[in-house]
Amino acid sequence: MPRSTSVVTVCMNRREHLLEAAPRVAAWPHHQEHLIVDWSSIDPLRRADLPDDPRIRLLRVEGERRWNLCRAYNFALQQARGDCLFKLDADGWPEDLPAADALAVDGVVCCFGSGEDGRLGQFLVDRSLLEQVGGFNEYLWGYGFDDKDLKARIQGHAGVAIRLLQPEALGVIAHSIEYRASRAHRADVRPGPLEEGHSHALKRATSMANRVMAASCPWSHRSPASLYSHDPLTGVWRLVPDSLPRPPEGVRQELIRLRRHQFWGRFLMIPEVVVMELPVKLLPKESRGDFPVRWWHRLYWHTIRRAYAWPVGLLALLKGRRQQLLRLVRG
Secondary structure (H helix, E strand, C coil): CCCCEEEEEEECCCHHHHHHHHHHHHCCCCCCEEEEEEECCCCCCCHHHCCCCCCEEEEEEECCCCCCHHHHHHHHHHHCCCCEEEECCCCEEECCCCCHHHHCECCECEEECCCCCCHHHCEEEEHHHHHHHCCCCCCCCCCCCHHHHHHHHHHHHCCCCCEECCHHHEEECCCCHHHHCCCCCCCCCCCCHHHHHHHHHHHHHHHHHHHHHHHHCCCCCCCCCCCEEECCCCCCEEECHHHCCCCCHHHHHHHHHHHHHHHHHHHHCCCHHHHHHCCCCCCCCCECCECCCCHHHHHHHHHHHHHHHHHHHHHHHHCCCHHHHHHHHHC
């Protein structure tokens, strides 16, 4: 009997992308369900705005103040009904992709995306594999390393080789890093160089911290995943507060320090040892998942930082690293 496949998409304030991608997902004939979870978007998604496809099922989670990929997708994957689960972000769709059974190796489907523009984070995997490893590590948050951690656990604990999909198997909407770092709410707002630099630095900070967290608090099917309650009157879901996984306090404090060092070191191009010695009032800790950038940070970024970014970038250019030069100059 062929596998049933659920496409699983979680969306938070990315309505424009979802409305562009959803009709293309509906055109893919090899799935039985497209589960879309609205993760507390400011403007709630409406079923009437989505394609007239009976395979689409829309759920809403309320009360979430910021994006958390691991918790959001664990919730969505648990609610999906298929034997095979196809994680597909709000900006993606299948293109040159056959049915799940055609991708099985030794009877197992375990495929991850490859290429640019967010394809790496998409996957088509048997439900049983995700259940064996407990899905995403809910101790992680921010942008980065969540998919690498999941791949490593599937390979290490489930003993399954991961197959990479060709880049042309998936279509995506190219967009700025602000969306991937969850710092933008509108697709029509184009960020400037400083905002891009801020998002790159935030990604660096959370990605490095997530690496340490994954090693300090490894995740498995026995880990205490978040629980959600369903209101039958409104149809919405909410987190059960006491169920939220919390790392040991010592680990949490260490990662707060690590994210601070990584963010300001990358954003202002300051050596980490200098960040460690400067007072927190000058280089603040994160607040609600982001770092406050004050006027003196902006002044430094537009003057001193740019002045010494050019010599470093020139060395990169001489070595043939044009993209590295552009990253340094832009932030």
